[in-house]
Amino acid sequence: MHKTSETFFPFRYCYERNLAVNPQGGNTGLVGGSVPVFDEIILSTVLMNRIISFDKVSGILVCQAGCVLEKLNEYLEEQGFIMPLDLGAKGSCHIGGNVATNAGGLRLLRYGSLRGTVLGLEVVLGDGSALDCLASLRKDNTGYDLKQLFIGSEGTLGVVTAVSILCPQKPKAVNLAFLGCQSFAKVLETFTTCRAMLGEILSAYEFMDEKCMELVERHLKLSSPVTGSPFYVLIETSGSNSTHDEEKLNNFLERAMTSGLVTDGTVATDDKKIKALWSLRERITEALTHDGCVYKYDISLPVGKLYDLVTDTRARLGRSAKNVVGYGHLGDGNLHLNITAESYSHSLLDAIEPFVYEWTARYNGSISAEHGLGFKKKQFIQYSKASEAVFLMQRFKAMLDPKGILNPYKTLPSGS
Numbered sequence: 001m002h003k004t005s006e007t008f009f010p011f012r013y014c015y016e017r018n019l020a021v022n023p024q025g026g027n028t029g030l031v032g033g034s035v036p037v038f039d040e041i042i043l044s045t046v047l048m049n050r051i052i053s054f055d056k057v058s059g060i061l062v063c064q065a066g067c068v069l070e071k072l073n074e075y076l077e078e079q080g081f082i083m084p085l086d087l088g089a090k091g092s093c094h095i096g097g098n099v100a101t102n103a104g105g106l107r108l109l110r111y112g113s114l115r116g117t118v119l120g121l122e123v124v125l126g127d128g129s130a131l132d133c134l135a136s137l138r139k140d141n142t143g144y145d146l147k148q149l150f151i152g153s154e155g156t157l158g159v160v161t162a163v164s165i166l167c168p169q170k171p172k173a174v175n176l177a178f179l180g181c182q183s184f185a186k187v188l189e190t191f192t193t194c195r196a197m198l199g200e201i202l203s204a205y206e207f208m209d210e211k212c213m214e215l216v217e218r219h220l221k222l223s224s225p226v227t228g229s230p231f232y233v234l235i236e237t238s239g240s241n242s243t244h245d246e247e248k249l250n251n252f253l254e255r256a257m258t259s260g261l262v263t264d265g266t267v268a269t270d271d272k273k274i275k276a277l278w279s280l281r282e283r284i285t286e287a288l289t290h291d292g293c294v295y296k297y298d299i300s301l302p303v304g305k306l307y308d309l310v311t312d313t314r315a316r317l318g319r320s321a322k323n324v325v326g327y328g329h330l331g332d333g334n335l336h337l338n339i340t341a342e343s344y345s346h347s348l349l350d351a352i353e354p355f356v357y358e359w360t361a362r363y364n365g366s367i368s369a370e371h372g373l374g375f376k377k378k379q380f381i382q383y384s385k386a387s388e389a390v391f392l393m394q395r396f397k398a399m400l401d402p403k404g405i406l407n408p409y410k411t412l413p414s415g416s
């Protein structure tokens, strides 16, 4: 068994004195899960940044919670591997925070969620004792899979201090296609076509609407080689044989162009152009922050309904919003609906909520696909979870954190 810490002293200190603790990694979350609400003590993982081991045969990495995602990826790339997740915030987010929030990101379509790739965790509980579940096994059916309780629990049940994670081989060939589509129906049809024609080499299918493109151009001065379409899609392939992958991609592009699914596009195979095209998508969040006050929604929906929420919200808000934009991980059924205004307005918020949540619940969607509930969304959990489920969550919380000192006021509705 690996052990990185037997007892986590600051926790025991806080437990004995009834002091509340706010675990914090890179502090890049979007729902206020990593910021204190009142007088909690911030417990930063920044100094826990040690790589414990990497096994080149199995591809299993064991590291401490404070390792920065991008640094881990760089370390792995030198050995012919990559991290199974990639986020716009990779330069500052910590792997412990990624696991605690079950972050999704840009590679989920290919490598699945952290619930599948995380093999083990070390977690410190509210009383300062360390729970050693830091297994590095692909298969282990001995009892309940306790680590799953902590993945996505946003530090409310325990603090992730070390992670064991399965890492894929670094793909030898990566291609990117950035395409323009004339309607959302075409975006969907392009997705089904590319999934059928690219098969196992498809590694990302992202979409953005023209408003997003306008904002990255205006606020970040990025320029797109593809213009004049209401929707854009970014398709990434990752494989082991560039000739084979390019042939597949070219066949798909020919079909997509001749059948009118896409009207314009560009392809990149070299690193520099690939990075520049990814920036158009990855930096939308940053562009939005320059547009004014931002109201953010991270929604899972049946993929066919994904953009209807943007259209309906835009129609409802009319001129009271500055911009209503939709983008996200279409391949995962995950929409990022963002609304901007010159300044914060209570009446605008009232027009957005609960409208967006009710709309989502009507189609059995999730009001938080990949960002978590944190402080900002915890009161809305009932739109996506049955009351019995919330009650059971509250019982877990009471059992693992009887003093209520672990990231209080987060995830579960107040009163719990």
Ligand SMILES: O=C(O)CC[C@@H](O)C(=O)O
Binding pocket: 030, 088, 105, 281, 282, 284, 285, 296, 297, 298, 328, 336, 337, 338
């Ligand atoms: O800012 C957002 O709404 C989404 C952020 C992130 O999840 C992304 O996919 O770019």
Ligand SMILES: [Zn+2]
Binding pocket: 105, 328, 329, 336, 370
């Ligand atoms: Zn996202």
